[in-house]
Amino acid sequence: MIIGIDLGTTNSAAAIWRDGESVLVPNALGDLLTPSAISMTEAGEILVGMAARERQPTHPRDTVTAFKRYIGTQQSVTLGKRKFDAEELSALVLRQLKADAEAFTGETVTGAVITVPAYFNDRQRKATRRAGEIAGLEVKRLVNEPTAAALAFGIQTREQEPFLVFDLGGGTFDVSIVEVFEGVVEVRASSGDNRLGGEDFNAVLIDLVRRRIDPEKALDKADPIVLAELLRAAAERTRRKLSEADEAEFAIVWNEQRFETMVTAAELETACASLLQRLRDPVLRSLRDSNIRVEALSEVVLVGGSTRMPIVRRAITRMFGRFPNATVHPDHAVALGAAVQAGLLAKDAALDEIRLTDVCPFTLGIEVAEEDGRGGIRSGLFSPIIDRNTPIPASRVGSYSTMSDQQREIHLVVYQGEARDVASNVRLGDLRVQVPPKPRGHVHVECRFTYDTSGMLDVDVTVPATGVTRNLVIMDQADTMTEREIAERRDALAALKIHPREESENAAVRARAARCYESFLGDSRDMVGRWITQFDSALDTQDPRIIREAREQLVAALDQLEGERYL
Structure with missing residues (x-):
């Protein structure tokens, strides 16, 4: 299937x-x-x-x-x-x-x-x-x-x-x-x-509120990794609330202290102006x-x-x-x-x-050199053969000539991208073609690119003067790992202890309860702690019926505490 x-x-x-x-x-x-x-x-x-x-x-x-x-x-x-x-x-x-x-x-x-x-x-x-x-x-x-x-x-x-x-x-x-x-x-x-994407809007929201929620810079003492996640999670919740309301609270709890502020949709829109422009x-x-x-x-x-x-x-x-x-x-x-x-x-x-x-999502072409108009030669330039957004399958040909007297070989390097300098594009592959030694510009080569829906790029380079043709096939999976390498990596992941499928619900609810315990203070925190203990006790019984009932009770209690299901 x-x-x-x-x-x-x-x-x-x-x-x-x-x-x-x-x-x-x-x-x-x-x-x-x-x-x-x-x-x-x-x-x-x-x-x-x-x-x-x-x-x-x-x-x-x-x-x-x-x-x-x-x-x-x-x-x-x-x-x-x-x-x-x-x-x-x-x-x-x-x-x-x-x-x-x-x-x-x-x-x-x-x-x-x-x-x-x-x-x-x-x-x-x-x-x-x-x-x-x-x-x-x-x-x-x-x-x-x-x-x-x-x-x-x-x-x-x-x-x-x-x-x-x-x-x-x-x-x-x-x-x-x-x-x-x-x-x-x-x-x-x-x-x-x-x-x-949405993560970038979260980052802007965090920058917007950081000074407002912590004017005394108390959060500077927090573990940066822990703080970053607290802020990210709060930004995600606030951003989602602002999808339904004109104003929402941004709040985190650290070291049993609550840091909070209100954010309006208009403020977020102004702060995200550069992202919206992009x-x-x-x-x-x-x-x-x-x-x-x-x-x-x-x-x-x-x-x-x-x-x-x-x-x-x-x-x-x-x-x-x-x-x-x-x-x-x-x-x-x-x-x-x-x-x-x-x-x-x-x-x-x-x-x-x-x-x-x-x-074709990106332009496909080769590296070339060109005269700079002052007697010199500038190399490392991109010459497109199949332009981006060309319907595929497609086949296009480009014609090129030698740049040096008595040149005996052409090194053709294939790139993907839109930049003029190949250094800013993605290199896909290369091949070398022998050419007869003649004055510069007297030997021509034809380079044909054929690209299909599977992501395969077929490159044919022909030297008309000699009739020699060289071929390079660049596939979407061209540098795919060998069967042995795939098996080794698969075995390495399989060796990790994955939580059994039937316990996924329990793990998710347990993790949600742990998050609530850290998010709330006072009586609410104590209450969540008792709920966790009760649920852990149910898990210890290994009785599916008892675990299911305890899980349903815990989910209902958490839903009521948070006001809505956490997404």
């Missing part, structure tokens, strides 16, 4: 294509979203999802979130005595989603369609694929997140006019312009910002690249949890001169679209009339 997976910065979700429609997969807690969070207990057990998220305020050194932002880099984190890179952390989330899908369907999951931000580069895409392999999944295809959302929306509406998908999540921002006609879902252009550039670029005027758009479809913020929706309304379409569930659309793609790959009869076309 092939499933669709939305591997998100804040939350992840899985869906399947069943009986002609996409169906979201509930996790062990019955929730459709699984927090992208990993935590390690004192006993060395790994917690995934809500159980880990609930521990973050109380165990910030043992918990990690938002690691999607570092996938494809060398950055790592230490949990307990073990270092994890972003691929391994993502693999733990993917493995949990795989287990949830198998429990939900009763079938074995062998493959997956995993979504990625449209503006993920080659390194980030390969790292995501490797994470899937470590999790025991055959990654059938990587699909751009706004493309997946457009696939779900397009099938529902069968719109004939172009629409724009505005996808602002916890850590990334993507834009895609899509047309649907006669069953073809065609992506016209994609753009985005991989370093813009939303414009990807939109304008996608409109230019698609050659579509804003008036021609039939809809602006909102995707991603951060689009719930009123300040974002107001910015979108001003940007487009209309109200956006909020009928699609912002947290579910990407996973639902990934399941549609899974159904397409499985050749489901219900999708016989549906076709998906995508675009």
Whole structure:
């Protein structure tokens, strides 16, 4: 069975294509979203999802979130005595989603369609694929997140006019312009910002209130890691409250002292002006690249949890001169679209009339040298061959000539990116071609790039003077680990003590209660402490019926204490 997976910065979700429609997969807690969070207990057990998220305020050194932002880099984190890179952390989330899908369907999951931000580069895409392999999944295809959302929306509406998908999540921002006609879902252009999301709005909110809640600088004495997590959690709660009210409280408790202030939506909007401005550039670029005027758009479809913020929706309304379409569930659309793609790959009869076309998200080209007009030569320059947002599959050719007298070889280096200097782009591969020694400019070579929907780039370099042709194939998984390396990393993760599936609910509730104990003071704190003791006693009985009843009572008590369920 092939499933669709939305591997998100804040939350992840899985869906399947069943009986002609996409169906979201509930996790062990019955929730459709699984927090992208990993935590390690004192006993060395790994917690995934809500159980880990609930521990973050109380165990910030043992918990990690938002690691999607570092996938494809060398950055790592230490949990307990073990270092994890972003691929391994993502693999733990993917493995949990795989287990949830198998429990939900009763079938074995062998493959997956995993979504990625449209503006993920080659390194980030390969790292995501490797994470899937470590999790025991055959990654059938990587699909751009706004493309997946457009696939779900397009099938529902069968719109004939172009629409724009505005996808602002916890850590990334993507834009895609899509047309649907006669069953073809065609992506016209994609753009985005991989370093813009809800976490950045949280950071601005923290900067806004930090001096107000602590004019005496008492918090300077706090552990910086613990303080950072307290502030982040408070910012997240305040930002969500401001999605429903014009004013909200920002409050933390440290060293049995409460630090608080009120924040208005207008204050947050002013403070976030620069972030809101950054939303414009990807939109304008996608409109230019698609050659579509804003008036021609039939809809602006909102995707991603951060689009719930009123300040974002107001910015979108001003940007487009209309109200956006909020009928699609912002947290579910990407996973639902990934399941549609899974159904397409499985050749489901219900999708016989549906076709998906995508675009090349980044420009592909080679490194060249040029005369600088003063008798010198400037090297390290980028020469595009396939421009970004070219519909794929695509094949383009560029013609080049030698730069030196009696030059005997051309070293062709392939890059991905938009910068003029190749040093700012992503190197994909290289090859060397022998050429006959002649005066500069007298030997020409033709370089053909062919790029398909699987992410494979086929490079053919031909020297017409000699008839020699060299070929380089750069695949989305070209530097995928060997089977042995994958097995070793998979075994290393499997060796970690993962909390049993049936205990996930208990771990999540226990972590939530621990967070409440630290958040409240006085009688409320004492009361939560007694509740924790009672629940621990129920766990010690190992009687499922007693544990279930105790868990339900604890959840009800915490819901009443907090006023609403903590999300």
